[in-house]
Amino acid sequence: MKPDYKAFMKLRNAKPHAVSEGWHFAPHCDLRVLHRPTNCTYCAMPEFQDLHTFRIEHGINYTGEATAKWPCPAEQDRSLALINRWSGNLAKPEGCTCGYFVDMDNPCGIHRDNK
Numbered sequence: 001m002k003p004d005y006k007a008f009m010k011l012r013n014a015k016p017h018a019v020s021e022g023w024h025f026a027p028h029c030d031l032r033v034l035h036r037p038t039n040c041t042y043c044a045m046p047e048f049q050d051l052h053t054f055r056i057e058h059g060i061n062y063t064g065e066a067t068a069k070w071p072c073p074a075e076q077d078r079s080l081a082l083i084n085r086w087s088g089n090l091a092k093p094e095g096c097t098c099g100y101f102v103d104m105d106n107p108c109g110i111h112r113d114n115k
Contacts, residue, residue: 029088032074
């Protein structure tokens, strides 16, 4: 399947915020951030399945990966290190005891080891 460039640009140019009027429409603060479901419990939530389907169908990378044809939209404008400086964009792997925002002064063992 040929990637839909217009759909990719629409996703790439989306404004980075995750909550609008109490409805979550992206798993992270920057709505362009989407981790592979096996790497992040937030991104694995069923309500975000359409986002995964869209990325897979159009050959768009997950955040922090470089296996598909198109880059992750969040990584178009800045590095992964800069994206991850905002704790609301960090992947929350299975076993993480941090809340939604990771306290980098007192992180769980998983995030402390990946600093």
